[in-house]
Amino acid sequence: MSKAEQLAAKAALPVSGGAVVWPFTVAEAAQYATLLNQVVIPSIGVLIALVTLLIKLRVWWRGSRWSRFAKEESGRIRARWWVGGSAAAVIALGLPMTAKWEGLENHAYWDAHGQVWTVCYGETAGVQRGDSYSDVECLSMLQERWGGFHSDMIACVPQLAEAPAEVQAAVTSWSYNVGIGAACKSTLTKHLRRSEWREACNQLPRWRRAGGQVLRGLVNRRADEQRLCLSGL
Structure with a gap:
């Protein structure tokens, strides 16, 4: 054994489940497997479940009647x-x-007061006779x-x-x-x-x-x- 190998052997200290080789700790394969099964995989599962829940909540919200009044969340409201x-x-x-x-009017009508074609909830911009929504x-x-x-x-x-x-x-x-x-x-x-x-x-x-x-x-x-x-x- 060379002198360098002898020094490396002296620096390696036995520990439970692995060995400490200065300045690093080297774990055994069983420890990696335990970490993977008990921490990493369950964490990924929880993350996937949360993402799925958020997606379902978003779909529910967009389909609910309350979403009409909270779309920031829409248009030019900032x-x-x-x-x-x-x-x-x-x-x-x-x-x-x-x-x-x-009031709601699905078909364009003539507003006598404003002298303009109007539709839906008082919309007048670009409205023409015969428009329908x-x-x-x-x-x-x-x-x-x-x-x-x-x-x-x-x-x-x-x-x-x-x-x-x-x-x-x-x-x-x-x-x-x-x-x-x-x-x-x-x-x-x-x-x-x-x-x-x-x-x-x-x-x-x-x-x-x-x-x-x-x-x-x-x-x-x-x-x-x-x-x-x-x-x-």
């Missing part, structure tokens, strides 16, 4: 805007209210447009992002009806810029006219939006 109220809360509060007051298409259109109005209101009034979810929902529903241009120039918006949520909510009933006339439907809609707005204060 998570960075949601500070005062969560995305799901604002959508769940505001989108159904807008849908209720706009399914309920699912109309809901998708509403989600996209509603999210766009919320984003536009935040761009117009950054302070709105700090408001309670109820205020954001009511203001977005109102702007969806009156238009961003009119909303951004309003006294209501001035109150929002000063974070005067209650004063802003109390401006809603003033928006009850169309074509220069007070309409009972708008009176009722503004009262509903005001109740929602104030409920968050």
Whole structure:
């Protein structure tokens, strides 16, 4: 045996299940098998089970009626805007209210007040006579447009992002009806810029006219939006 081999032999110390060869520990094959069977394989099994569960939950969620109000999660609504109220809360509060007051029309109709062809939940952009959409298409259109109005209101009034979810929902529903241009120039918006949520909510009933006339439907809609707005204060 060479001198180097003699030094290596002296450095090798016997241990249970293997040997320590400076500076490494060399385990026996049985130890690797035990580690594989008792730790690695069960861990992989748990990971696969969790992934499968998450996939099933995602499929269930996308098929549930609640997913309609939490798609951030959809359209142009951006998570960075949601500070005062969560995305799901604002959508769940505001989108159904807008849908209720706009009403669903699957076939394009002539809006005498707006002098424009309208379809679904008050959609007017690019609508032409004879256009027709399914309920699912109309809901998708509403989600996209509603999210766009919320984003536009935040761009117009950054302070709105700090408001309670109820205020954001009511203001977005109102702007969806009156238009961003009119909303951004309003006294209501001035109150929002000063974070005067209650004063802003109390401006809603003033928006009850169309074509220069007070309409009972708008009176009722503004009262509903005001109740929602104030409920968050």
